[in-house]
Amino acid sequence: MADKNFKLSINTYELAEEFFEDTRLLGIMAPIKDYQFCWQLNNLMDIDFRINIDIEIQLRRKNRNYYFSVYEYQDPTGTLCHYLYRNLFDGEYLLPEFKHLDFLWLMKNDIVADDYLKETIQALRSINGVQLVTELTNEKIKNKEHLIF
Known part of the structure; x- marks a missing residue:
């Protein structure tokens, strides 16, 4: 007979670790509309x-409920996929530990070389309205599970 008190639970730690395997994440401070930022990018x-x-x-x-936009771009020459998250919706933050950041850029599904990341950061810094670009390491992110879709 099955135990009536048995409950299934999801191990969010393992799920987050798997999701963030082979990823790089940039935090971007750019107080402009998400569609304008994407157009510039x-x-x-x-x-x-x-x-x-x-x-x-x-x-x-x-x-x-709070809804955070996610923009996606699949590199046509490989497996690298880019995701741009809006960090703020109606006064709430997707990652509250990074309230100063407006966007989060996740690169996933392929190894991202340091040179490629540096070029991306330099290009972002040249965009009008961008005030800060920084790489976020997994250890700095307290609410990783919020980025999992």
Whole structure:
């Protein structure tokens, strides 16, 4: 007979570790609209970030739902996928430990070389409105599970 008190639980630690395998994450301070920022990225860096409503992040806080936009770009020459998260929605933060950051840029599914990352950071810093770009290491992120879609 099955135990009536048996409950399934998800190990979010293992899920987060697997999700963040072979990733690089940039934090960006750029107090501009997300669609304007993506337009500038797409034009300057010759990429094609598009909003993906299927992977939008929804968090429930203070008895209401908050929705964080996620833009996606798949590198056509390889397996590297780029995700740009909006860190702020209606006064709430996706990653509250980084309230000073407006966007989070996750590079996933392939190894990202240090040179490529440096070039990306330099290009981001040249965009009008960008005030700060920094790499975020996994150890600095307290709420990693918020980035998992």
